[in-house]
Amino acid sequence: MAVKIFIATDRLDSVLEKLSTKIDLWIPALLKDDKSGPTGFVPYEPGKAVAFDRQTTMSLKKVLLPQVETLLRFEYRKEPEGAINSTLAVEDRREARPTLVFGARPCDVRALTTLDxxxxxxxxxxxxxxxxxxxxxxATLVCRQTxxxxxxxxxxxxxxxxxxxxLRIVRTDDGYIxxxxxxxxxxLLDNLGDAPDASREKQAAEIVEEVSRRRVGDLDTEGSAEAFRKRFEQTDYWVQMVSQCLSCGVCTYVCPTxxxxxxxxxxxNLKGERLRSWDSCxxxxxxxxxxxxxxxxxxxxxxxNRVGHKFSYIPERYEGLLGxxxxxxxxxxxxVSIDIRQVVGHLKENTNE
Ligand code: SF4
Ligand code: SF4
Structure with missing residues (x-):
């Protein structure tokens, strides 16, 4: 069985097409016909360009938690003799097919630990x-587009x-390993390509090593759960942080956790379906x-509540896990450019007063 393959840039689409015959395939792609427009994860279609150049606007959570899904269908069967003899038929709409998300980012896969x-x-x-x-x-991309x-x-x-x-994807000068x-x-890799040659292997190893050394972000989350509790009743703090908020809910829709x-x-009439849809706190x-x-x-x-949920309630409930x-x-x-790093970063300032 193949452990590692090289895919030349101009062969990516044909390889993905082959892959899609083995498993349901999702890729990051443009959501509208506009190159600078939003991106997200979509089921693969031949010819659909993979959007690898930036973090997707929408996360991959919809693969596991669809934006709207039918949980079940129901139908009342009315008996002429009276309500006591009427029945309710329920059809479970649960469906799970083998699926591969090709081109996930490390942060998105990590986000699933919260949903799990x-x-x-x-x-x-x-x-x-x-x-x-x-x-x-x-299949996760070693992320060089932070x-x-x-x-x-x-x-x-x-x-x-x-x-x-x-699976790990490393983007090299002329393709992907x-x-x-x-x-x-x-x-999944069988018959999709040849093993990379030594020079490409070397380049990929160097990329992985260099990216592994990078430290992305400098938010200090140590003690944020306790600081949040101290700040909870400080209305002035929250007014200062979020007075511009429009309650549009965008932050929650794009958030993978x-x-x-x-x-x-x-x-x-007597038939219907039960739907689950994303909502927003x-x-x-x-x-x-x-x-x-x-x-x-x-x-x-x-x-x-949104900040507390991610940096206080979840860590307190799940042994330190951040949401x-x-x-x-x-x-x-x-x-309106509200930045959760600033809100969390300032939680600890002067909380000992
Ligand atoms: S914080 Fe920003 S994105 Fe979130 S609801 Fe308020 S205005 Fe919308
Ligand atoms: S709170 Fe913001 S930064 Fe954190 S996971 Fe959600 S969208 Fe990403």
């Missing part, structure tokens, strides 16, 4: 996410971090209770 804790590691197991997760492999918004090394990751990945990191990934969702039933209606009470009535409480992978997407996409 919530959806798969108990006490409640979400079968939809968990089955997709078990069936999905990640920018000023990235801070993966500050939150436990790094641009060459391969934890959770099944793809290496299987797990046994289950080896057969945000997972708020809502469940709705859509029915016509930055929206007023997300926490609005049936009584009319809202525990997070203003953007201040909502943003505070942020440092991808920088929320910073890049926020229309």
């Amino acid at each position: 804790r919530v959806f798969s590691n108990g006490p409640y197991v979400d079968p939809y996410y968990t089955e997709r997760r078990k069936n999905t492999l990640f 920018d000023a918004k990235c801070f993966c090394s500050s939150v436990g990751g790094g641009p060459a971090d391969m934890e959770g990945s099944h 793809v290496e299987a990191l797990t046994k289950e990934a080896q057969s 945000c997972y708020c969702f809502s469940i709705t039933d859509e029915a016509e 930055m929206f007023y209606h997300y926490t609005l209770e049936a009584s009319g009470h809202n525990p997070r009535p203003t953007k201040l409480e909502r943003y505070r 942020c992978c440092g991808c920088g997407r929320c910073i890049r996409s926020c229309p």
Whole structure:
């Protein structure tokens, strides 16, 4: 079984086409017909260009947690004798096919450790996410396109971090070296290409070594959980940090570790389906209770909750795990330039007063 292959740049599409006959394949690509427009992960189609030049606008979480998914279909079967004899037929819509995400970034794969804790590691197991997760492999790019918004090394990751990945992709001068990191990934490389020659191997090894040494970001998260608790009631702090927030929710939609969702039933006559859709804790209606009470009535409480969730509640609940992978997407996409690094970085300032 092949362990490592070289793919020349101009052969990438034909190799991906072959790969897509073995497994459901997702790639990073433009989401609109606009070269400077948003990018995200999409199912592979022949001829679709892979967007490897920058971090995708949207993360890969939708592969495992679709933006909208049908959980089940239902139908009431009414009996003429009366309601007591009527029945409800439910069809489970769970579906998990073997899938490969080609061109993931290390931060995105690391982000899944947060989703795993919530959806798969108990006490409640979400079968939809968990089955997709078990069936999905990640071919991850050694990341050389970090920018000023990235801070993966500050939150436990790094641009060459391969934890959770099944294949490693190194982009060289004239192509890609793809290496299987797990046994289950080896057969995917069979008949896709030849082993790299010695000079390309050497170049790839040098790239991996150089990228592994890089430290991306300088946010100090040590003690942030405790500092957050001290800041919790300091309204002035939160006003200063988030008064410009528009409550647009973009930060949560692009974030690979945000997972708020809502469940709705859509029915016509006696048939319908139950849908799960992404939601956002930055929206007023997300926490609005049936009584009319809202525990997070203003953007201040909502943003505070978002920061607390990632840097205080998750670490306290899951043995220090941070709920942020440092991808920088929320910073890049926020229309009023709110920077979570500044909010977290300032938490510790003068909290001993
Ligand atoms: S909070 Fe921001 S930087 Fe952290 S994982 Fe989410 S989008 Fe990325
Ligand atoms: S993207 Fe910015 S403005 Fe929009 S909800 Fe998030 S912090 Fe507020």
